[in-house]
Amino acid sequence: DAGITQSPRHKVTETGTPVTLRCHQTENHRYMYWYRQDPGHGLRLIHYSYGVKDTDKGEVSDGYSVSRSKTEDFLLTLESATSSQTSVYFCARSGTNSSYGYTFGSGTRLTVV
């Protein structure tokens, strides 16, 4: 999707296991974000990054961590998955310096059983 890909697309995991979702962009955009989408809640920001090794918490960061060791990759880790983390996760990158528009990946549907 316009230079941003997420993997895996679907994952089922067991409660208590760690899970890592990957986001990859093909351009050198500075800002990247992880959101979760749940019915009735829209999209809620989990973590975001403003550069390599520069990350910060969003609205719903508890139970999640992120890493960005390269400009193009932004990883989201669920340290010990819980059923409340069953959701669709979207990665996004911001536009150029003159544009605030986000480009989203296609999402990862995560089910925690």
Place this chain on the structure above:
Amino acid sequence: QQQVKQSPQSLIVQKGGISIINCAYENTAFDYFPWYQQFPGKGPALLIAIRPDVSEKKEGRFTISFNKSAKQFSLHIMDSQPGDSATYFCAASKSGSARQLTFGSGTQLTVLP
């Protein structure tokens, strides 16, 4: 704290009709207001956006109306088509915030043929 409130949750419109979705925000520091369109199984895609220095922006059949004093903005879809059936999200962000977007809860639009 829900900083962007969106209504209605769902909307059914006849083909050729006008679809109207409303959003209200609380934070007066917000200075960028985009709308995103999302089809099932896809990530949200930027549809149209406005800044508070104008009261209206039109792109094709899509128009944003912005009322700064009321802290409200709305999306109007003229001549609605079945292909417009999707979920629409309003959002807002402020300068100097790493361009974090705060999203509304979404409106599921169905356009009947």
